[in-house]
Amino acid sequence: MTQSFTGRRQALAGAVAGLAATAQPAAAQPLPRPPAAPPAARPPASSPLVRGFSRERLGRIAGVMQAEAERGSFPGAVTLIARQGEIIHFEAYGHQDAAKTKPMPRDAIFLQASMTKPLTSALALMLVEEGRMKLDDPIAEVLPELRDLKVEQRQDDQSELVPATRQPAIHDLLRHTAGFVYSGASPSPRIKAAYEEANIEAGRGPIGGEEMLRQLGAIPLAFQPGTTFFYSIATDVLGLLVSRVAGKRLDQAMEERLLAPLGMRDTHWFVPPEKRARLAEAPDSDPQKATMWAQYRILTDERATSYLKGGAGLVSTAADYIRFAQMMANGGVLEGRRYLAAPVVNFMMSNHITGMAGSPTASTGPGYGFGLGFGVRLADGMGTAPGSPGDAMWAGAWGTSFTIDRAEGLVAILMAQGPSNRVRTRMIWKDVVYGAMVESLRRG
Known part of the structure; x- marks a missing residue:
């Protein structure tokens, strides 16, 4: 760490949270250590570029x-x-509340929804690195409630239950190929009804982990394990599995292994009372808001009564989440502390669904496969937004998204709450990010 880096980090310490939004792009800065935020944007430097980004084009955002x-x-x-580990842009826009009475602060707290999945996946791979479990282990070795899973075989309007050709493995949970579903997207009315009746997704209220697994074990899979990518509750099941392997609740394991060491001090499974004034809201006009708000229940601490959703439970800030994303972009290390081995990060950001049915297109757009917790770009073409082969991304149902493009040294975070427009806004965000990157590290 250079003296200049140290000096700048000290200058950030104690900076006031909730700074007013500005349109002026900031000069390059080291990653903030939450809850501090960078100072107000500095006057433009003499150079029109910052880390290969056009200041003028950053101003378009x-x-x-x-x-x-x-x-x-x-x-x-x-x-x-x-870019290359330094913040070149960090701004807030619009309003924090649906009534549009509060300017959006940089330290606003957002529901992460499925942006919880990459953290749970990273935590699982940390246990794999330690030899405490293997990706090809059947999940029933840790979760015996799921040892007798059957598969619903569908043809036309008929269906029957058949034996699974093999048990789902931990690998399948990480890449969404276990055969589980989300009820709202289930291809089977029978499975959808069973999920909803058993409260598998804890949408109607708390349900303990053991009870959830017992109920889930009686519901058939929608696909044979290892044959089809289908976005699902698999990461919620992974969270329960990780908890058992680690011997502690998921929130405790994640706090000890990732959140506390990374300095993610505003990342929680529920919003504590002293931080609720910083919670960003979705528009009241959004047709999905009321139903989703009732399902997420992030103002209530249910850790004693309900399982924690490893696939959807966290809230966080932009300054927090970039510390996790930058650690992954760095090959598993941040500020001298290693969390994952570099080959393991490469493995996680490789396509793990080659030759299978299904794809993550609904979340990523075309041209992506899926790794272990991340959508992974397969080639330069096919996508509807720029990127690099191997770039990794994911997004949340409330409107958050991120991109890690290691070929370009890029990490980009969008924090917003707008469920019904989330696909539109995540693609617009990628367009303006890459549209401001006028110098490519890939092509000089």
Whole structure:
């Protein structure tokens, strides 16, 4: 760590949270250590570029975000871009609340929904590294409630239960090939009804982990394990499995292994009372808001009564989440501390669904496969937004998204709450990020 880096980090310590949004792009800065936020944007440097990004083009982001807010996609947003480990853009736009009375602060707290999945997946791979479990282990070795899973075989309007050709493995949980579903997207009315009746996704209220697994073990899989990518509760099941292997609740294991060491001090499984004033809201006009809010229940501490969703449970901030994303972009290390081995990170960000049915296109757009917790770009072409082969991304149902493009040294975070417009806004975000990157590390 250089003296200049140390000095800048000290200058950030104690900076006031909730700074007003500005449209002026900041000079390159080291990653913030939450809850501190970077100081207000500095005057433009003499160079028109910062880490190969055009300052002028970074300035366009404000207008794009404001236009989306006025359109009703979300009340406001926080955007953050780092290149080669330094923040070159960190701004807030619009409003924090649906009534549009509070300017959006940089330290606003957002429901992460499925952006919880990469953290749970990283935690699982840490246990794999330690030899405490293997990817090809059948999940029933740790979760015996799931030892007798059957598969629903469907043809036309008929269905029957058949034996699984093999047990789902831990690998299948990480890549969504176990045969589980989300009830709202289930290809089978029978399985959808069973999930909802048993409260598998804890949508109606708390359900303990053991009870959830007992109920799930009686519901058939929608596909034979290892044959089909189908986005599902698999990471929630993974969270329960990790908890048993680690010998402690998922929140405790994640706090000890990832959140506390990374300095992610605003990342929680529920929003504590003293931080609720910083919670960002979705528009009241969003048709999904009321139903989703009732399902997530992030103002209630249910750790004693319900399982923690490894696939959907966290809240966080842009400054917190980039510390995890930058650690992954760095090959498993941040600020001298190693969390995962570099080959393991490479493995996680490789395509693990080659030759299988299904794809993550609904979340990523075309041109992506799926690794272990991340959508992974397969080639330069096919995508509907720029990127690099091997770039990794994921997003949350409330409107958050991130991109890790290691070939370009890029980490980009969008924090917004607008469920119904989330696919639109995550793609617009990628367009404006890459549209500001005028110098490519790949092609000089």
